[in-house]
Amino acid sequence: MKILSQVVATLSHLPGVVVAMVVGANDGLIVETSAIKGGNPDEKDPRKHTAALGAYLYSKATRASDAARLGTPAFMRLEAEQGHICVVGARDVVLVTIVTPDANLGRVRLDMMTEARSIS
Amino acid sequence: MTDPTVAEGWVAAPLGRLKDDARLLSGVLLYPTGRAVGQFGFSNAADVMSICALTSAINASSRELGRQLDGKPFYETHHAGADRQVFMARCAAGSQEFLFVGVFDRESSLGVVEIYFAEFQKTLEKLRPETQGTGVGPTGDFEGELNRSLDALFGPLGKR
Numbered sequence: 001m002k003i004l005s006q007v008v009a010t011l012s013h014l015p016g017v018v019v020a021m022v023v024g025a026n027d028g029l030i031v032e033t034s035a036i037k038g039g040n041p042d043e044k045d046p047r048k049h050t051a052a053l054g055a056y057l058y059s060k061a062t063r064a065s066d067a068a069r070l071g072t073p074a075f076m077r078l079e080a081e082q083g084h085i086c087v088v089g090a091r092d093v094v095l096v097t098i099v100t101p102d103a104n105l106g107r108v109r110l111d112m113m114t115e116a117r118s119i120s
Numbered sequence: 121m122t123d124p125t126v127a128e129g130w131v132a133a134p135l136g137r138l139k140d141d142a143r144l145l146s147g148v149l150l151y152p153t154g155r156a157v158g159q160f161g162f163s164n165a166a167d168v169m170s171i172c173a174l175t176s177a178i179n180a181s182s183r184e185l186g187r188q189l190d191g192k193p194f195y196e197t198h199h200a201g202a203d204r205q206v207f208m209a210r211c212a213a214g215s216q217e218f219l220f221v222g223v224f225d226r227e228s229s230l231g232v233v234e235i236y237f238a239e240f241q242k243t244l245e246k247l248r249p250e251t252q253g254t255g256v257g258p259t260g261d262f263e264g265e266l267n268r269s270l271d272a273l274f275g276p277l278g279k280r
Contacts, residue, residue: 053235056229
């Protein structure tokens with residue numbers, strides 16, 4: 001099983017990934033996180049909010065998927081004006097990334113799912 | 121879920137927002153002395169009375185425990201039960217300190233409660249208690265203060 005700091009390091013080095021985090025699936029608290037790429041020190045740190053709300057959204061998506069009899073969601077992507085939030089579940093944790101709009105989402109998706117399997 | 125009932129009107133809006141945003145089942149805002157300021161999720165004054173007394177005592181104990189173990193008081197407490205979880209923390213409005221205790225289940229999470237409680241703290245910091253200085257400090261009449269605040273929340277005894 002891969003250690004969580006390695007998972008975060010791998011994901012954060014992908015082109016377009018602004019921040020990568022391992023977050024508790026039940027409590028929404030950050031377990032491991034990368035630094036924010038290109039972060040402005042004067043701006044509010046978005047990691048705690050993104051982690052908590054990303055994990056919360058994933059739990060709701062899981063319920064919606066279950067209600068639709070589709071099973072566990074494989075990958076969740078929230079597309080916003082200035083980028084994406086991607087979430088993948090891995091047992092007791094979820095992997096959360098903030099991604100720029102021009103990132104290679106296919107690569108991000110593939111690597112997040114691979115990393116999720118490595119810690120499951 | 122019911123709207124908050126408050127003994128002091130200025131906390132109604134921020135307390136209601138916290139309840140909705142953090143998806144809390146119930147909660148009480150109180151003075152460290154145990155006097156209730158506002159509550160939601162409870163219909164029984166006796167429950168609020170017990171919670172105020174216990175929260176006040178837990179706050180005093182955890183602060184002292186923090187001082188003993190870590191050299192500084194513990195200001196936030198979280199207890200995860202099998203189905204429900206309890207979150208306790210302090211906040212301030214002006215120079216007046218308050219305690220908050222909230223209960224949530226799997227519809228929320230500690231992370232979500234923490235971020236919305238931080239917003240609640242910021243909102244409260246900008247407000248001023250309407251009744252500041254009217255006996256909010258410890259008077260020694262713990263039971264009397266508690267009963268007066270419960271009367272304000274649920275109506276006088278006999279009409280509850």
